[in-house]
Amino acid sequence: MSGESRNPHFCVLAALLLAWAGFASGGDTPTPSVPELRPPSPPVFAMPAPARARVVMVEDAAATAAYKPQPEVLRRMVDRGLTNLTGKPTPEEAWRSLVSTQDTVGIKVLSTPGRYSGTRPAVVEALVSSLLTAGHPPARVVIWDKQMLSLRQAGFEELAARQGVRVAAAVEAGYDTNEFYENAILGQLVHGDLEFELRRESLGRRSYVSRLVTSGMTKIISVTPLLNHNQTSVSGHLMSLALGSVDNTLRFTGDPGRLAVAVPEICALPILGDRVVLNVTDALLAQYYGEERTLLHYAAVLNQLWFSTDPVALDVLAVHELERQRELADMPAVKPNLALYQNASLVQIGVSDVKQIIVEWVR
Incomplete structure (x- = not known):
């Protein structure tokens, strides 16, 4: 010894x-x-420093005219948002810091509410135009959501044709048997769900990830509107990405508690969450009532685009902004439901504490 x-x-x-x-x-x-x-x-x-998130908000009063987006102004806003977020001197260098020309970039939109209350095609077109100007191959850009019908009705097929990029839907692409989210909640399977199509099962505990995500793209950009949701307070990035990427989601919708658990866990799947490189909140309008219905009399014109690599921070700021707009309109208050976003922080998707979110304005 x-x-x-x-x-x-x-x-x-x-x-x-x-x-x-x-x-x-x-x-x-x-x-x-x-x-x-x-x-x-x-x-x-040594106690670790609290996690911080950074959000760049670009505002231009000329971004809309009578609710109609102005393409040239939006393109400038996109370029300014990208350079300020990444710290790069040009939009081209900003894009190269996020994606390579070998990446297939999937731009996730929320098309179900339509072209006025959902993700606005003009905002997505400004992003696509900027990306293509940076030298990204059009064949490696796909605009996507869960259903092709809603993409078509919202105007994304027309946009894709103009820019020479693709448009695709998660349901039509089918689901990957090797990638799924599983929990104890049984769901009623419907047409389009993998286990219903393969084995005519009526109930299932798994939500399979679309092959569009697993094999059709390598990077994801999420673009969502500033739109309320009756159960999760905002129809934001986490809800859009989670429910748009997997099947057997009826077991979660309609129950805020189930959504608060399932949505963060789905977004935390490596095949999904690890591919997200940019999140953009389309805050040209803030619709604080209506959910998937277009109710512009319950909307305020903000003329803003929000940029961040942190989807949780954007969603939390959106919840508080919608709350503020209701108060300004002298409308009944709606108690915010932050459980989903707090759970998202627990699984380390992002920052839900507004005190730890740094907001930088570009005007």
Whole structure:
């Protein structure tokens, strides 16, 4: 046994025996001092600094005219948002810091509410135009959502044709048997769900990820409107990405508690969450009532686009902005439901504490 590994209590005992021996012999040998026993110092643990999120908000009063988006202004707003978020001097360099020309970029939209209350095609077109100007191949850009019908009705097929990019839907692409989210909640399977189509199962505990996501893209950009949701307070990035990417979602919708658990866990799937490189909140309008219905009399014109790599921070800020707009309109307050976003922080998708979100304005 090496000296470094001796028992300290043995050393103390040996010193005491030597002292006793010297005293008993009556010699002049001085009594050796006994080492003072000190309790070990407690370990010092440095508390980690709270996670921070950064959001760039670009505002231009000319972004809309009578609710109609202005394409040239939106393109400038997109370029300014990208350069300010990434710290790069040009939009081209900003895009290269997010994606490579070898990536297939999937731009996730929320098309079900339509072209006025959902993700606005003009905002997506400004993003696509900027990306293509940076040299990204049009064949490697796909605009997508869950259903092709809603994409068509919202005007995204026309947009794709103008820009020479693709448009695709998660349901039509089918679902990947190897990638899924599973929990104990049984769901009523419907037409389009994988297990219903393969085995005519009526109930299932798995939500399979679309093949459009698993094999049809390598990077994801999420673009969602500033639109209320009756159960989760905002129809934001987490809801759009989670419910738009997997099947068997009826088991969650209609129950805020189930959504608060399932949505963050689905977004945390590596095949999904790890591919998200940019989130843009289309805040040209803030519709604070109506959910999937277009109710522009319950909307405020903001003329803003919000940019972040943190979808949770954007969604939380959206919840509070919708709350603020209701108050400004002297409308009944709606108690915000933040459970979903707090759970998202627990699984480390992003930051839900507004005190830890840094907002930078570009006007």
